[in-house]
Amino acid sequence: MMNEQHDERIQKMLDEGIIQPGLENASEVKAYKTLYQALQQEPELRMPLAFSEKVAAQALQQRKLKARTKARWQSLLLVGIIGLSLILSLLTLRYAYPPFFQYMLSHKILVGFIVALFLAIQVADHWLVRRRWHVRL
Amino acid sequence: MTDDALLVSRVIEGDSRAFQQLVQQHERLVFHMVHRIVNRSEDCEDICQEVFLRVFQKIDLFQFQSKLSTWIATIAYRTALNYVKKEEKHAADALSDTLPVASAEPSAQEILERKATYQYIHQQIARLPVHYRTVLTLYHLEEMNLQEIQTITNMPEGTVKNYLFRARKLLKEQLQKQFQQEEL
Numbered sequence: 001m002m003n004e005q006h007d008e009r010i011q012k013m014l015d016e017g018i019i020q021p022g023l024e025n026a027s028e029v030k031a032y033k034t035l036y037q038a039l040q041q042e043p044e045l046r047m048p049l050a051f052s053e054k055v056a057a058q059a060l061q062q063r064k065l066k067a068r069t070k071a072r073w074q075s076l077l078l079v080g081i082i083g084l085s086l087i088l089s090l091l092t093l094r095y096a097y098p099p100f101f102q103y104m105l106s107h108k109i110l111v112g113f114i115v116a117l118f119l120a121i122q123v124a125d126h127w128l129v130r131r132r133w134h135v136r137l
Numbered sequence: 138m139t140d141d142a143l144l145v146s147r148v149i150e151g152d153s154r155a156f157q158q159l160v161q162q163h164e165r166l167v168f169h170m171v172h173r174i175v176n177r178s179e180d181c182e183d184i185c186q187e188v189f190l191r192v193f194q195k196i197d198l199f200q201f202q203s204k205l206s207t208w209i210a211t212i213a214y215r216t217a218l219n220y221v222k223k224e225e226k227h228a229a230d231a232l233s234d235t236l237p238v239a240s241a242e243p244s245a246q247e248i249l250e251r252k253a254t255y256q257y258i259h260q261q262i263a264r265l266p267v268h269y270r271t272v273l274t275l276y277h278l279e280e281m282n283l284q285e286i287q288t289i290t291n292m293p294e295g296t297v298k299n300y301l302f303r304a305r306k307l308l309k310e311q312l313q314k315q316f317q318q319e320e321l
Contacts, residue, residue: 004306007302007305007306007309008302011302011305011306027313027316028309028313031309031312031313031316032305032309034254034258034312035258035305035308035309035312036277037255038254038255038258038259039258039262039273039277039278039305040277040278041255041259042169042278043169043172043173043259045168045169045172045178045181046178047164047165047168048182051160051164051182051185051186052157052158052160052161052164053157054186055156055157055160055186055189055190056153056154056156056157056160057153058186058190059153059156059189059190059193059194060151060153060156062190062193062194063151063193
């Protein structure tokens with residue numbers, strides 16, 4: 001216990017940079033002084049060359065990848081919503097307006113063209129938006 | 138706006154040069170911490186890289202409640218500690234008050250002849266438990282105060298003080314043993 005208190009006292013003195021007169025040559029103080037000097041010495045480290053460039057490039061690549069993945073999921077979600085709304089519209093037509101549904105069935109090419117046009121507009125719009133996001137990133 | 142705030146805002150905007158600058162400013166701190174905690178220089182670079190990638194991912198969450206270096210050191214500490222826990226589940230990371238005696242250690246005279254006392258001390262530091270190594274590095278090498286170390290390690294200030302005291306005492310005892318051997 002006494003020993004610990006003694007050590008604590010020496011450590012406190014060295015932390016504060018004030019050594020009590022008469023203690024300068026005590027073996028424990030000498031050992032602590034050497035230790036403190038060694039602790040402030042930088043360990044021999046081989047810092048990799050161009051580390052910051054490498055890390056920055058990797059970080060940006062990760063961010064781009066993340067943005068691309070996000071955009072893909074958004075595209076998928078958009079296509080899903082459009083597909084679902086198309087199916088729902090057709091079902092509604094079939095049960096609510098059977099004659100019109102029959103008319104659509106007899107003019108498949110025209111309906112197909114309208115649907116394709118609608119999808120093309122959606123895809124073009126999405127492509128433009130995505131391109132803009134990439135510009136912002 | 139402080140330099141750190143400006144740098145952080147540029148990194149958030151996606152300025153790669155700003156991030157490069159941030160890495161350059163803090164790589165020394167991160168390398169020292171990771172090196173001391175992990176104790177394996179071959180894994181040091183990979184872990185440091187992981188630390189900075191996490192910094193980049195989370196930088197928009199930085200609230201300036203502490204210094205940027207303290208925040209980065211916290212991430213480095215947690216990343217390195219996770220690595221140590223994964224790699225050395227049963228290693229001697231449990232705190233003990235005795236240092237393992239290395240086999241075939243050079244005598245004190247040889248050490249002094251080679252003027253490698255510091256090197257000897259660094260070898261002894263590497264044998265200390267991970268928390269001791271961490272507080273020693275942050276306090277003496279990075280010159281952080283107890284509050285900053287508390288923030289980084291999430292340990293109570295009393296614990297930090299205690300680890301610091303015990304680590305230094307253990308090292309001093311090892312050093313004294315070497316001095317005595319040299320005198321004999």
